[in-house]
Amino acid sequence: MRHDRHLGHQKGHLGWRGLGQRGVFSPLPFHPSDLFAAGQPGHWPGGYDPTQARLWQTATGVVARVAAAGQQVAIVPDRSQGGALGPELSAAEYTISTANQPVHTAAVEGLYRFDMEIVSGDGRARQQGTMPSIAHTLSFAPALLEADVIARPGSLLRINTNAATGLVCRPTLRLIAGNHASQEVAVARPTLSQSGGKWCLETDGGDSLSITLPAGTYGRAWVSAAGVVTVDTVTNPTNALIPTAVGATQADVILRQGAFTSTEEAQIRAYWGGLYA
Numbered sequence: 535m536r537h538d539r540h541l542g543h544q545k546g547h548l549g550w551r552g553l554g555q556r557g558v559f560s561p562l563p564f565h566p567s568d569l570f571a572a573g574q575p576g577h578w579p580g581g582y583d584p585t586q587a588r589l590w591q592t593a594t595g596v597v598a599r600v601a602a603a604g605q606q607v608a609i610v611p612d613r614s615q616g617g618a619l620g621p622e623l624s625a626a627e628y629t630i631s632t633a634n635q636p637v638h639t640a641a642v643e644g645l646y647r648f649d650m651e652i653v654s655g656d657g658r659a660r661q662q663g664t665m666p667s668i669a670h671t672l673s674f675a676p677a678l679l680e681a682d683v684i685a686r687p688g689s690l691l692r693i694n695t696n697a698a699t700g701l702v703c704r705p706t707l708r709l710i711a712g713n714h715a716s717q718e719v720a721v722a723r724p725t726l727s728q729s730g731g732k733w734c735l736e737t738d739g740g741d742s743l744s745i746t747l748p749a750g751t752y753g754r755a756w757v758s759a760a761g762v763v764t765v766d767t768v769t770n771p772t773n774a775l776i777p778t779a780v781g782a783t784q785a786d787v788i789l790r791q792g793a794f795t796s797t798e799e800a801q802i803r804a805y806w807g808g809l810y811a
Contacts, residue, residue: 564801570614576790578614606723612712620709640685645714653702715743715774729759739780753794756787761810
């Protein structure tokens with residue numbers, strides 16, 4: 535992600551890089567994260583390259599990452615807040631035999647970062663949830679497991695093991711800031727595709743990615759895999775997948791509370807033009 539770069543931008547004195555070779559200040563190049571510098575709500579995935587994005591095949595929990603063209607996409611994390619992590623929700627060390635060990639009950643719906651370090655014992659551990667099911671198996675110890683999980687209010691995140699002896703582990707859990715998009719209905723999920731060497735989401739008609747944003751008017755921009763950029767405004771958007779026609783592609787999208795200025799629109803078009811033209 536480009537969060538570190540944007541932090542550097544914020545520290546660079548009103549967006550200027552510093553003295554160049556001729557003693558003249560030069561501006562930093564535009565980046566979509568600049569549109570959220572004041573903390574405005576929105577959604578921006580930053581593209582769909584599976585080697586860079588944490589895209590998931592299931593909306594009810596972590597089963598597998600989207601890793602190849604042709605796989606359905608059910609969860610798209612939001613990068614507009616730089617992937618910032620909230621406070622630690624569970625920092626205890628647990629010794630587990632065969633019983634489930636409760637870790638945390640989700641208070642709010644959201645995307646969580648779950649890490650689990652195996653300290654000692656058999657490494658065949660699982661992280662689970664009552665809703666959604668978020669099982670993942672480790673085959674050896676010591677090991678470190680990292681996963682992003684979608685949880686709803688009341689979801690119980692827990693750990694268990696089928697080891698004959700006690701397993702000692704340190705799980706940590708943090709809420710990932712942002713407005714993440716998901717789709718629980720399998721037939722309504724877009725498909726990861728490649729067109730002209732560009733990663734994108736492709737729809738078969740009627741697909742969508744549900745998103746919940748604060749009420750208001752939003753600047754909305756999206757770019758197809760062919761580099762066609764569309765910019766408009768929308769009130770109270772609920773779908774982060776803009777084209778819905780059969781075969782339509784989306785290579786990136788930006789939803790930002792507050793209409794884009796003419797300067798911002800020009801910057802978006804130029805930025806995507808350099809990537810998808």
